[in-house]
Amino acid sequence: MKKALAIIVTATLCTSVCYAGHHRDSLEVIAKRLAPVGQVNIIGQKKKTEAKPAQVARAPMPPKELYDMRCKACHASGAAGAPKISDKAAWEARSKKGLAKLTANAIKGINAMSPKGGCVTCTDDEIGATVKYMLKQAGIKAK
Numbered sequence: 001m002k003k004a005l006a007i008i009v010t011a012t013l014c015t016s017v018c019y020a021g022h023h024r025d026s027l028e029v030i031a032k033r034l035a036p037v038g039q040v041n042i043i044g045q046k047k048k049t050e051a052k053p054a055q056v057a058r059a060p061m062p063p064k065e066l067y068d069m070r071c072k073a074c075h076a077s078g079a080a081g082a083p084k085i086s087d088k089a090a091w092e093a094r095s096k097k098g099l100a101k102l103t104a105n106a107i108k109g110i111n112a113m114s115p116k117g118g119c120v121t122c123t124d125d126e127i128g129a130t131v132k133y134m135l136k137q138a139g140i141k142a143k
């Protein structure tokens, strides 16, 4: 009878202790299995905060480059009645309107010249800088 009791006690103890031990192991194994998933999420979040905005503002185009690409076609030759960049007298007469007015006209267009000389992607600031550049090339001090 004593022997039987000992077996029962041992069995009961083992059931709870061994089960608890086994359970702990399982949690550890599960935790290990889950760990990489957690890391992936952290890396994903990090990337999100480091990500650059999709629309990065481009650097303004230097006036000489813009002139060569977008304005020269008319303003070098005088095409369509455009004041030639080499015609100081023509620019002197126009500059009496003031730099702000010349720039505003170049932006909104004037007679045969379409708005911004047709450069839809040019900013107002770029056009302003290019008008200054053109006046300087013509030998006029922009005011």
Ligand code: HEC
Pocket (backbone or CB within 6 Å): 066, 067, 070, 071, 072, 073, 074, 075, 079, 080, 081, 082, 083, 094, 097, 101, 102, 103, 105, 106, 110, 111, 112, 113, 114, 116, 117, 118, 119, 127, 130, 131
């Ligand atoms: C398709 C030809 C053409 C292109 C391209 C062109 N222009 Fe002109 N531009 C003209 C003509 C024509 C005039 C004269 C308009 C008038 O007074 O009747 C003019 C006039 C101007 C004037 C004088 C405006 C005024 O108030 O007197 C400025 C400044 C000017 N252009 C700047 C530019 C700039 C800057 C560009 C390039 C971004 C450019 N133009 C591209 C044809 C052109």
